[in-house]
Amino acid sequence: MDARIKYSVLLVGIGIILAFLPFNAAKSFRLKPTELLSKSSSDDIYFSVDQVARFMNNEDSTVQIIDVRSVDQFREFNIPGSINIPFSDLLDPLWQPTLNQKEVKNIFYGNADQTASYAWTITTGLGYPNNFIMKGGLNEWFKTVMNSQFSGEKITPAENARFETRLNARRTFTQINSLPDSLKTQFFNAKRLIQSKLDGGCE
Amino acid sequence: MNLFKNLKIVILVIIVLLILVIIRNSNQNIFKQDVKTALDAAQNNSNLLSPDQLLQLKSKWLVVNVGGDDLPDSLRIQNSIRLPFEKLLDKSNLKILQEVEGDLILYSADVTTASKAWVILNQLDFKNVFILNINTNPEELKYKFQPDTTARLE
Amino acid sequence: MGPLTILSELPEWINLLIAFCIGIGFGFALEQAGFSSSRKLAGMFYGYDTTVLKVFFTAAIVALAGSQLLSYFGLLNLKLVFVNPYYMNATIIGGIIMGAGFIMGGYCPGTGISALSIGKIDAMIFLLGGMVGAFLFAETYPFIQTMAMENYKGPMQIDEWMGVSPEIFTLILILAAIALFWLAELAEKKFSRAEITNDL
Numbered sequence: 206m207d208a209r210i211k212y213s214v215l216l217v218g219i220g221i222i223l224a225f226l227p228f229n230a231a232k233s234f235r236l237k238p239t240e241l242l243s244k245s246s247s248d249d250i251y252f253s254v255d256q257v258a259r260f261m262n263n264e265d266s267t268v269q270i271i272d273v274r275s276v277d278q279f280r281e282f283n284i285p286g287s288i289n290i291p292f293s294d295l296l297d298p299l300w301q302p303t304l305n306q307k308e309v310k311n312i313f314y315g316n317a318d319q320t321a322s323y324a325w326t327i328t329t330g331l332g333y334p335n336n337f338i339m340k341g342g343l344n345e346w347f348k349t350v351m352n353s354q355f356s357g358e359k360i361t362p363a364e365n366a367r368f369e370t371r372l373n374a375r376r377t378f379t380q381i382n383s384l385p386d387s388l389k390t391q392f393f394n395a396k397r398l399i400q401s402k403l404d405g406g407c408e
Numbered sequence: 409m410n411l412f413k414n415l416k417i418v419i420l421v422i423i424v425l426l427i428l429v430i431i432r433n434s435n436q437n438i439f440k441q442d443v444k445t446a447l448d449a450a451q452n453n454s455n456l457l458s459p460d461q462l463l464q465l466k467s468k469w470l471v472v473n474v475g476g477d478d479l480p481d482s483l484r485i486q487n488s489i490r491l492p493f494e495k496l497l498d499k500s501n502l503k504i505l506q507e508v509e510g511d512l513i514l515y516s517a518d519v520t521t522a523s524k525a526w527v528i529l530n531q532l533d534f535k536n537v538f539i540l541n542i543n544t545n546p547e548e549l550k551y552k553f554q555p556d557t558t559a560r561l562e
Numbered sequence: 563m564g565p566l567t568i569l570s571e572l573p574e575w576i577n578l579l580i581a582f583c584i585g586i587g588f589g590f591a592l593e594q595a596g597f598s599s600s601r602k603l604a605g606m607f608y609g610y611d612t613t614v615l616k617v618f619f620t621a622a623i624v625a626l627a628g629s630q631l632l633s634y635f636g637l638l639n640l641k642l643v644f645v646n647p648y649y650m651n652a653t654i655i656g657g658i659i660m661g662a663g664f665i666m667g668g669y670c671p672g673t674g675i676s677a678l679s680i681g682k683i684d685a686m687i688f689l690l691g692g693m694v695g696a697f698l699f700a701e702t703y704p705f706i707q708t709m710a711m712e713n714y715k716g717p718m719q720i721d722e723w724m725g726v727s728p729e730i731f732t733l734i735l736i737l738a739a740i741a742l743f744w745l746a747e748l749a750e751k752k753f754s755r756a757e758i759t760n761d762l
Contacts, residue, residue, distance in 0.1 A: 211418050212620075213740050218422040219627045220733035227433045227440070229727060230633045231640035234439035234531055238497055241439075245524040246494035282553045293451055296443060298645065298717050305641070316549040322523035323450045327443060330531065332639070338520065347551035383555035425631070432635055 234330035241330050250325065251340040252312055254349045255367060258374035260312075261286055268310045269303070270339070273324045282382035284314065284346070292320050295327060305333040314339035314346075350374050441531045455526060456546070457513060457538040468510030471540060474525045475516025480542065493521050496528070505534065515540040589676050598677035600668025600684060607665045609753040612746035619739045626732050650713035667691065 234241065244250070252260075260268045261284060270287035272279050279289040290300050292315075304311060311328065313321040313336065321338045329336050339346075350371045355364070412419070433440075449455050462469070462485075471488035473479055474496060479488060491501050493516070505512060512534060516522040522539045529537045595617055596602055605611025632638035664670055667688040669677060674692070677685035703710075721731035 209743075211415065213743075214415055215418045215421060216623060216627070216736050217733075217740070218418065219425065219631070220736040222422070222425055222429060223627060223630055223729040224727075224733040226429065226630075226634055226729050228634075229442065229729070230636060231630075231728070232442045232444070234441075234443065235636075235639060235641075236439070237437050238439060238528060238532060239437060241528060242494065242497050245528070282555075293447070296447055301641065316547045318518070318520045319523050319546040320450075322520040323446070323527055326524045326527035327446060330439065330527070331443065331641070340520075344550050347549075347553075351551070379554075379556045382553060429634070438636065 235332035236330050241326070244329055245326060250337055252337050253340055254346045255370060257284065257312060257314075257339050257346075258350050259370050261377065262370060262373045266309070268312055270312045270314065271304075271324075273313055273315045273320050278316075280386075282378075284343075285377050285381040287314075292324055295324055304328055305331070307334050310335045310337055312337045312339050315342045317342045317344050351378065439531045441533050443531070446527050446530045449530065450527070455530075455538055456541040458541055462513065462540060465511060469513055470508045470510070471513045471515055472505070473515045475518055475521050477517040479515065480517075488515075493525060496525060505529070511536045511538060513538045513540050519546050588672075589679065592673055592676040593680065597673040598680055598682065598685075600677070600682075602668075603664060603670065603673065604668050609749045610755045612750055615746055616743055619742065623732070623736050623739050626735065630729055630732060645717035645719060648715040648718040649710060650715060652710040652712075655709075663691070663695075 236244070257270060259265075260270065264286060270284055272283050272287045272289045273292045273295070274283075274289075275291050275293075276289060279291075283289065288303070290304070294300060295304075305328075311333070313324045315321045315324075318338065318341065321342060325336050325338050341348075353368075353371060355368055360368075432438075462471075469487070471479070471485055473488060473490040474493040479485060489504070491504070495501055496505075512529070514522040514525050514529075514537065516525075519539075519541075526537055526539050592598065595613065597614070597617075602611055603614055606614040629638055629640065629643075633640045667674070667684075669685060669688050671689075671692060674685050674688050678689055719728070721728045724731065726734070
């Protein structure tokens with residue numbers, strides 16, 4: 206029999222099997238459910254607002270702080286140095302190189318914990334490494350970093366350092382976010398462009 | 409008949425492939441859902457349920473507490489059970505979840521746990537899973553940013 | 563290297579070695595199929611020899627079906643496959659220039675290197691031309707940048723554009739390929755010439 210017909214039948218057969226595959230692995234989580242569960246139950250996935258404040262003060266390049274709130278909320282104010290990936294855009298192909306990388310840690314934050322937890326579980330489930338949540342979100346940030354005041358008579362060196370960090374973070378946060386809207390828009394547009402630039406690729 | 413004889417190898421390959429596909433599909437320990445379903449459902453908060461909505465539900469439901477703390481006293485609910493989050497997918501617990509009739513309602517005092525559990529169950533193709541939401545809006549910002557109008561870039 | 567799950571755990575040099583072996587295999591297959599003769603590619607244009615179409619289209623559908631099956635069995639992470647971003651204007655203009663180059667030179671970049679390695683002089687000139695083109699492109703890029711960036715569509719995929727699942731698209735493509743092969747062979751009969759690889 207003609208080899209052409211054999212190959213054609215084989216290819217069409219495989220094509221039909223493909224067309225009726227019960228699920229699409231490229232669009233589902235890569236981690237096994239049990240793996241994802243054990244990662245999720247770990248306490249190592251959280252950073253406190255104090256830790257994030259320190260990252261921000263030091264302009265730490267081993268982390269990228271990711272704001273999952275909407276663009277409008279982000280424009281109003283955000284943690285300086287953070288990038289805005291609204292939760293609705295989390296699966297946008299343009300953001301995948303930013304999220305799926307081994308070099309720096311992704312730290313998600315929202316107003317509170319819920320959206321950041323969703324974002325964490327989705328990115329981790331997809332197999333992206335190094336995801337973290339800023340525990341408490343911006344509510345905790347305001348409570349601890351922006352509004353906390355030292356009360357008491359003696360201050361230990363450790364406490365002193367913590368308050369120093371908070372004070373610096375508070376100053377940067379207020380300063381950057383108080384810039385006029387036009388300046389902020391320019392700044393963020395430029396930043397968004399740089400961040401979303403595709404890297405890599407091959408022919 | 410001759411046609412089949414000639415295509416023997418081809419048909420064999422296709423059948424083997426078919427069997428492999430079926431075996432893979434019957435594997436319980438892999439996610440098969442489109443990630444987008446979780447994103448869409450979580451986005452418009454249609455997966456959240458307030459205590460009032462819960463008490464008005466017509467269908468059957470079961471509250472599963474996946475957090476470390478007890479249900480709050482303000483919520484006096486009869487049909488609730490407690491499953492530790494890290495053991496949620498153990499065989500026996502999974503069986504309990506699968507046998508729930510009607511709506512499956514997740515609760516944890518710290519909303520992160522219930523949120524993570526919700527994504528996992530949603531991606532395991534559990535239908536009618538909700539998060540019990542004691543506060544009005546979990547993502548509400550309780551503070552207001554006070555800009556410093558005198559601030560200038562240094 | 564690459565999205566194959568088992569390979570991502572291996573050290574870098576083994577991955578490079580594997581790439582090297584695949585490269586040799588590819589070159590060998592090209593040369594074996596007679597692609598180091600510029601007449602093969604020209605034959606595609608004039609319709610007397612459609613081997614190029616058959617080989618590359620078969621390769622495409624086999625790779626497509628194979629990668630989707632591997633992905634289904636969890637052996638391949640299709641999310642790591644880079645999707646070229648689609649710049650509409652640049653693609654159309656570049657496609658025309660490159661297509662003209664193909665038919666005038668009788669090689670595509672891959673077969674050009676294959677022919678170079680067996681010492682064909684025309685292939686050397688062809689590749690030299692390719693390099694000059696790349697150099698000119700890089701030097702004139704600031705002038706054509708706006709045009710090249712126009713109509714940017716992002717990393718587009720045909721199946722998403724058509725609104726079907728990637729797997730169904732594969733089936734459609736397989737059926738289209740088989741129909742096209744059949745047409746191609748009809749064309750070969752119609753425009754047939756003496757076997758070109760033998761009279762050398």
